[in-house]
Amino acid sequence: MTASERIAVGQALTPSRQLEGTVVTIEDGTIEAVQSRAAAERSPTRTYPDGIAVPGFVDAHIHGYAGDAVSGDPDGLVNIAEGVVETGVTSLFPTTVSAPQDELVAAGAATATAVDRDHDGASIAGLHLEGPHVNDDQRGAQDPAALRDPAVEELQAVADAAEGTLARVTLAPELTGADEFIQAAREQGLVVSAGHSGADFETATTAFDAGISIATHLYNGMIGFHHREPGIIGASLLDDGVTAELITDLQHLHPGAIELALAAKGHEGCMLITDAIAATGLPDGEYSLGEMDVVVEDGTSRLVEDGSLAGSTLTMDAAVRNLVEELGLDLSRAVRMATDIPARAMELDDRGRLEPGLRGDLTILDGDLTVQATIVGGEVVYEREAAREATRQ
Template sequence: MKILIKNANIVTPYEIKRSSSLVIEDGKIINICKGLCEDGSFDDIIDAEGNYLSPGFIDIHNHGNFGHDFMEATFEAFDIMADFHIKNGVTSFLATTITQKDSAIRRALISVGEYIESGSKDSKIKAQMLGIYLEGPYFAVEKKGAQPEEYIKTPDIGELKEFIDLSKNNIKIVALAPEIDGAKEAVRFLREKGITISAAHTVATYEEAKLGMDMGITLITHLYNGMRDFSHREPGIIGAALTDERVACELICDGIHLHVGAMELAVRMKGKDGIVLVSDAMMATGLEDGKYELGGQDVYVRDGAARLEDGTLAGSTLTLDRAVYNMVHLVGVSLEDAVRMASLNPARVIGVERTKGSIEIGKDADLIVFDRDINILMAIVKGKVRNCR
């Protein structure tokens, strides 16, 4: 199957190629041209009508959407969430767990592993689940956020081995607090396994955070949220994260979790390569305000903000297309850099940048078409086209 997409403003990692075209064959990008590609005959020709053609977004940190959560551990729920993702420009994602009782985490890992291995039984074109983001249960109680305190504990190598096996080796990221007992051993073990380690829900000092980075931590879960506050006498993990080039920082760019000034600071310190846009979405995403659930706890959504009864933020109702829009219109980031933060940067975090995350010849044709307001018009997953209008 050979497809031509013409009359597009193509968003590459380095520039926007205006009035250009792109050729897909057998699910791969095979040519990018200024003007019209002259590659002979095509099975399909798509007119982008002067809209933007960009790599599909990759949401590495999201708990659910459209009334469902990955802890439900059913193929039906996974299909519904993957279908919602693609309508919002996400062509790939990780299934994110939450701190819960052991049996619930195990059930989710088994189900996600089987879903990835066997593939969806639903023939509809939707976002691809690439793996698992294990958020917890290895955290500091003082910064638990919406993680249920009764299930928080210290890392155990035997348990981590079991989790990896149950997932069929599909755990891509493990988030933990680097200062707690057993964290150093866990970081060492996970690094040997090639799993990305993220610092999260932590009271780590600057020195403790830097030691974790020296050992192999390369990601910071939702920067500023769920961590020791910054102080000029104790910069803590925030200071370490902003000044260490070895780590990337997640941002929840919804205008609720973070002040615009805090986002501007992160972008100035980390640059276009060091920010990863995430949604941290929970099951209310895509639905109306009301009462929902996260990690077995009641969550109340009002004006799009998801909070526990005590007011603690409990995930978000953000979608990644709106996160990109907010980075451009609230923070003042260029469109190509905002797209990079939602595509190439997360691809690098989970080690799939050779095949996904940018428009380059030879990569998977995971693409989206959107207008100037970043409304998603079309999505393409490995060369298969879905109209999202």
């Protein structure tokens, strides 16, 4: 493998248009050119005749994959990063669940270690703490024994252990101490999101003005919308400065709820996430999410205790397919919701688009929107057997 490739595809989706018969040239891990095959000066090193080149998927909210969960084990984080490339993910933000402070500190330290390791997987772009500062009434699959009010000292301890790799925190903005916590997080350059929240409209709006910029899995883990109290859902839909996470497995959200979010915010205001747990990519059965017992039936993960949805087994390629095939969304818009928009929301300016000067992160799809190959920093880290055969012809 090399960090320099010239990849010929049937189509390529750039920020502004769809190109036919394209070569994407990557030098030293960076996109050098996206041009017609006729204009390319050198022969391609790899060819996917029917492939559609899109930017590599960015998953900003993932708890696990193929048996490994986000924890204090750096090996597990690397395994997740190496596994998700088969779903087209080139950047991910490992996401914790609510847990005791020592476990969160350990997750921070593990992230710092994993980020520095060489591996054949997706870029580990930073740690995302989901909880433990969430509302017990909207906890979903968060462990009730681990929930507590926001404390700046706890945030600092995890940040210190993470050595600059802590990227994001999710909390309920109505909790005592949230204002100071949001301010401290933003001062450290962290992305702050609101989730598992019962905030009313005014509280949510004030928190958004204070620096919260993402609505964690919109609709899920939030007090319901009411026409006399639109709450945090209404505030999220109305605020152009807030990007809404959507889990498009068609289990967490009715298609109409997805269409409502798109109508209110446009596709530019919505980002796809998986919220995937360790059971993702594995058969139905009994698993865990943190300290909570989970059962997966027909691909849907629920708490054994009360049947609440517990993360998902969704993958990013399936999230995109569902928008295109089930909701009729244009492919270029669906792809942006899995690439450029989450990259921008997570304040990554070096990826998310097929554009010269950006990271050489590509996902090659076939006509059925199944992943043929995944390229991270110019290195082919995943390739389906059929795609490998095509490149030899």
